[in-house]
Amino acid sequence: MGARKKVTVIGAGNVGATTAQRLAERDFYDVVMVDIIEGLPQGKALDLRESGPVEGYDSLVIGTNSYEETANSDVVVITSGIARKPGMSRDDLINTNAGIVRQVTESVAKYSPNCIIIVVSNPLDAMTQLAWKASGFPKNRVMGMAGVLDSARFKHFIAEALDVSVEDVNAFVLGGHGDTMVPLPRYSTVAGIPITELLPEEKVKAICERTANGGAEVVALLKTGSAYYAPASSAAAMVDSILLDKKRIMPTATLLEGEYGISGLFVGVPCKLGINGIEQIIEITLTAEEDAALKKSAAAVNELVEVIRLKVTDIGL
Known part of the structure; x- marks a missing residue:
């Protein structure tokens, strides 16, 4: 590979x-796609x-079943x-996905010890916490993609309701990725x-309710999978930044250490994303109602983290 930045995508399913594809079409990254299914990443890369x-x-896209190609x-x-x-909550995925994410993260950290990790696997906030622990990376280099997707859904619904361009809409979403997320209308603008005006x-x-259930709405329609176009766009936008x-x-799932009155949990809040990963956590003033909703969302994330502690005992969480 040449002097282009190198981005690895783990998982060659619909989202991966x-x-x-989104990254390759930008034409300034080389992309490696890894999957355990033989031939799948190679075929899609070709x-x-x-x-x-x-x-x-001219982006180089490589498909592989091993991690050697992901180095650096x-x-x-x-x-x-x-x-x-259909009918599955994000939380139902936790036991299966915890094992997968742990194994993947350890392999990633071994071959790319200086990389920045963006987690898209669900349940998002808990999986990001797990990846941070499994990698041993500093918190600025491990983050979760959820808020970009949630706010994109929020923006779309706002633009649709007002019959305006999505380009003029800014939407603000806090909290865990799931039913307890906290869309903030008074910080969402056209x-x-x-939008409250x-x-x-x-x-x-x-x-706001449709935004919180945005993923479930797509799942119910597809019947055989979950959303992937908007999640992929959201992950690529974070890579760009x-x-x-x-x-x-x-809005990014990041480790809070006292911000918003929350400690020791990965929760979605506005972050500045640059070459060093998460360069700043932006703390805004919340109303009592918004604060209570965020704390409720954090509590839901904490419940999942507790489940992982019970199930994934071998990494010392």
Whole structure:
């Protein structure tokens, strides 16, 4: 591989392969896709390379079943694990995915000890906490992708309700990735105007509820899997902010150590993402109601972390 930044995507399923596609099409990363299924990452990587002449990109895309090819990656995106099926909560995935994420993270850390890890596997916040422990990396180099996706869903629903361009919508979501997430309407704007000024309260409430259930809505429609286009776009946007050192403020699952009155847990809050990973946690003032909702969300994350402590005893969590 040349002087391009190197991004590894673990998992060549729908989310992983689409993330690899989004990154390859940007034309400034080389991409390695890893999966345990023989031939799957190799086939998808070849297909993506053969798209290059049509799309006009020269990105090198490699598919592999081992971690040697991932050595010295700048960023690693972990998408491995089983996807949700209808009627399954994200939390039902925990026992299976904890084992997978632990094993993957240890392999990643061995071959790319200086990389930044972005976790996409569900249940997101708990899996990110597990990856941080398993990697031994400092907290600025391990983060979870959830808030970018949740706020994208929120933005879409706001734009749809007001019949405006998504480009003028900014949306703000805090908390764990799941039913307890905390969309913040008073910090969500259209061309700088808070949506609370533009939409009636009951409409705002309905949009917030639909955002919190956004993943389940897609799962129920697909019946055989979960969302992957928007999650892949969200992961790629985080990679861009880090490797292009854009320093974007993005809602990111990060380890809180007293911020927002929460300690020792990975929870989604606004973070500045740059070449060093999480460069700053942005702390905003919450109303009593918002604060209570965030604490409730953190408590839900904590319950899952407790489950992992029971199940994944061999990494000393």
